[in-house]
Amino acid sequence: MTDTLTPVLTEPWGADRSWTREVYEAHGGYAALDKALAMAPDDVIAAVKDSGLRGRGGAGFPTGMKWSFIPQENPNPKYLVVNADESEPGTCKDIPLMMANPHVLVEGVIISSYAIRAKKAFIYIRGEVVHVIRRVQNAVREAYEAGHLGTDIHGSGFDLDIVVHAGAGAYICGEETALLEGLEGRRGQPRLRPPFPAVAGLYASPTVINNVESIASVPSIIGHGADWFASMGTEKSKGMGIFSLSGHVKRPGQYEAPLGITLRELVDLAGGMREGHELKFWTPGGSSTPLLTAEHVDLPLDFESMAGAGTMLGTRALQLFDETVCVVRAVLRWTEFYKHESCGKCTPCREGTWWLVQTLARLEKGQGSEEDLDLLLDQCDNILGRSFCALGDGATSPISSSIKHFRDEYLAHLTHGGCPFDPAASTVWAGSADQQEVTA
């Protein structure tokens, strides 16, 4: 039996100077690199395939398979791009990972680049997290100093350079082809696929794009073996993953566990919901994954079970809301986010998100009528599957799922002539008037 929590990536977090090469190496860091360099690149790809690792950035595509799509006979240079844009609402795992343990990412980048035969790799970090950028810049510098980067790494003949690249504020740049546009110095608007980045990505050359946590998992897979990784998790969702609990739970934070743990188990570990309150709705993997309710807490948090419940595992960003929260307010705010972040390239999303906000805002104020709910669902229908990229699809998730689970609450806004909830009741400091004085 595997333990309930299995800290691997999070294990060194919190240790004194955990972000330095010295501490990372003292705990066995960069040993997997030597092991990988002694293997044939194709064997590294095979190990990652055998491990069952699926992308940790949301879509869950098998990582080893993605790497094997790189056409090695293509004469262009190959590139590895790490997606460190972490901006999906609720998602907050890659940022603490890079802050506390940037070297595991750097080691992962070196092994992964070796596997796909890239000599240049980029780490695209959202710009709004300067201290994380400092730590990654520093780790890359230290890795060069130790000969883990540069030419003839560890005498293997393999050369690699890493460029740390700061973004500039745009959720859409987390979408992999928009990210490539940003990395090429353009507006971050998604590209038509095919061709897929594996064939024509950065500078129209074969490119692998992977999430931070995916790449950071590679050293442990090489170090401990594919079977070790695959011994955790469920049949088709292997390995450990970081689950991010936020909201009205007693102990929010990062919980690294085998895929397939349930929300009930996680919330129990976190001490339950805040005193005197109960879970009302939650996102399994960020705001773009359809909402679930208290009914769904015993479902395994893996790719298949979440799909079976009509939602997605996404980034395991578990945002928990208790009964004080108005679902209409929550959904309106997310929808405003999608409208703001729509890149404007395609009409269904650009115009559609604008209309969604209009309709929702009226409902939230208690204006409009019950038909507006059908109008909303109709608008969602016109966006879902008709948009150029998954941002548009994601924008419809909170709306259609909330109408499915909480139709009555929308209607209550109409009968009540506005929102029947008190927003003050949802705050961290609710019910503690004196606590406010104390903290003042």
Added chain:
Amino acid sequence: MTLEQSTLDELAEIAGRYPEARSGLLPMLHLVQSAQGKVTPEGIEACAEILGITPAEVSGVATFYTMYKRREVGDFHVGVCTNTLCAVMGGDEIMATLQDHLGVGNDETAEKRDGDAHTVSLEHVECNAACDYAPVMMVNWEFLDDMTPQKAVALVDDLRAGNEVHSTRGPRLCSWREVERVLAGFPDGRADEGPSAGPASLAGREIARERGWSAPSAGASAPASGSEE
């Protein structure tokens, strides 16, 4: 306002980091902001000239990304997360309190009063990947975790007064322009400041330690790769 030669050299240096120079544009615009306090027409011209593209193309990029500013922000640019989770947990109330306290709307800089050492600007921001510390604020893109309206007011007062302020999960706060330079890829040597992680980041790891849980055979000498079985 003209750009100094040293800045022009550094802009060219950024472009040189990439196989194709244009890839440097995002960090180059960060450097322009560091040198000039915003994206200026001269900065746009300089980037265009170095990259061999038109100023209109540079402008088109600059206007796409929210971190690029056409108007100067304060020495300390304060962001309040008002995406759903933080908003619900109190971010909306913090934003309203600060607007009232500073006498500004969204994306405005508060007036510098007699005796103020520094200026402060205010903006609402989207999810900043710190939801386990909600409600969250950013100051010059450093984390200020677990905020309350009272803490937020005290924070901006300290910033205006010139008192030293530290990020809850990072270093001593420095100016917006200094931070923009780090984003351009010129490290400031402060990576070692601040903790490894905040308390919420460590929640699961601590519980695992208390209960003696770990990943299977972690730490055991590594078996061979999975293809061997």
